Amino acid sequence: MKVKNKTNTLRDTALIKAVKNKTRASKNSGESTLRKAVKNVKEVLEKKQIENRLTKNNLKESFTVKAAKKKWEFKSSRGLIYLGHIPHGFFEEQMKDYFSQFGRVTKVRLVRSSKTGISRGYGYVEFQHPDVAKIAAETMNNYLMCGRLLKATYIPPEKQHIGFFAGKNWTKTKYPKLINRRKITTIRNSIISDDKHKQYKKKNLKNLTKLEEKLKEKGINLKFDSIVSLDEQAKETK
Numbered sequence: 001m002k003v004k005n006k007t008n009t010l011r012d013t014a015l016i017k018a019v020k021n022k023t024r025a026s027k028n029s030g031e032s033t034l035r036k037a038v039k040n041v042k043e044v045l046e047k048k049q050i051e052n053r054l055t056k057n058n059l060k061e062s063f064t065v066k067a068a069k070k071k072w073e074f075k076s077s078r079g080l081i082y083l084g085h086i087p088h089g090f091f092e093e094q095m096k097d098y099f100s101q102f103g104r105v106t107k108v109r110l111v112r113s114s115k116t117g118i119s120r121g122y123g124y125v126e127f128q129h130p131d132v133a134k135i136a137a138e139t140m141n142n143y144l145m146c147g148r149l150l151k152a153t154y155i156p157p158e159k160q161h162i163g164f165f166a167g168k169n170w171t172k173t174k175y176p177k178l179i180n181r182r183k184i185t186t187i188r189n190s191i192i193s194d195d196k197h198k199q200y201k202k203k204n205l206k207n208l209t210k211l212e213e214k215l216k217e218k219g220i221n222l223k224f225d226s227i228v229s230l231d232e233q234a235k236e237t238k
Contacts, residue, residue: 075157076157076160077130077157078106078126078127078128078129078130078133078157079126079127079128079129079130079131079132079133079134079154079157080124080125080126080127080133080154080155080157080160080164081124081125081127081133081136081137081140081152081153081154081155082122082123082124082151082152082153082155083095083122083123083124083125083140083150083151083152084121084122084150084151084152084153085121085122085148085149085150085151086110086119086121086122086123086148086150087145087146087147087148087150088119088146089146090145090146091110091119092108092109092110092169095108095110095123095125096108096125099125099127099136102127102132102135102136102139103127103128103129103132103136104127104128104129104132105125105126105127105128106126106127106128107124107125107126107165108123108124108125108126109123109124109164109165109169110123111123112170112176113176114176115176115180116176116177117170117175117176117177124155124164124165126165130156130157133154134154136152137152137153137154138152138154140152141153208224211224212224
């Protein structure tokens with residue numbers, strides 16, 4: 001009986017071990033499948049996020065490109081001619097009056113200096129119809145005007161852009177010298193801060209010292225009081 005019991009116990013232990021091994025294997029396999037599933041889900045989500053980002057970036061780029069195209073799109077059905085070697089005295093009014101003999105003139109621009117407002121010797125004339133512009137360019141090219149050979153070239157509608165009429169049309173009441181003068185007066189009449197006052201003081205003293213050195217070289221000994229120091233003395237006396 002004792003021998004039978006031993007054999008039974010051995011069988012039972014072997015069975016228990018086998019069951020435990022199976023459960024462990026099943027647990028490990030279950031965990032591995034779960035991990036794989038989680039990894040797959042993460043990969044899919046990451047791919048989707050990347051795709052969404054790319055689509056968003058592409059949409060942004062397309063919108064910006066479209067906006068830029070809309071901004072710089074320029075369609076014209078009118079005729080334009082370039083004029084070069086324009087003589088002095090042949091200004092906007094004279095240009096419009098002269099070229100109106102060919103047809104209806106819609107725009108005229110004489111390119112002028114942004115600082116002085118003086119003519120740069122070239123400009124543009126726009127006609128209502130391109131055929132009229134062609135005829136005007138052909139007839140006026142190498143035309144002698146006030147001792148100058150006028151150069152006229154036709155610009156077709158597909159080669160036209162906004163830049164031809166981008167500049168300002170200066171008038172007698174509004175011209176660069178007057179605008180610059182007004183800017184300078186506003187700057188001079190504005191309230192000066194302490195930092196700017198110090199800078200002005202340093203600059204003034206430097207100029208005076210340079211002048212004193214130049215006079216010393218020529219044998220003249222003079223000392224100048226700066227304008228700022230005189231103003232400060234006047235304030236102290238008050």
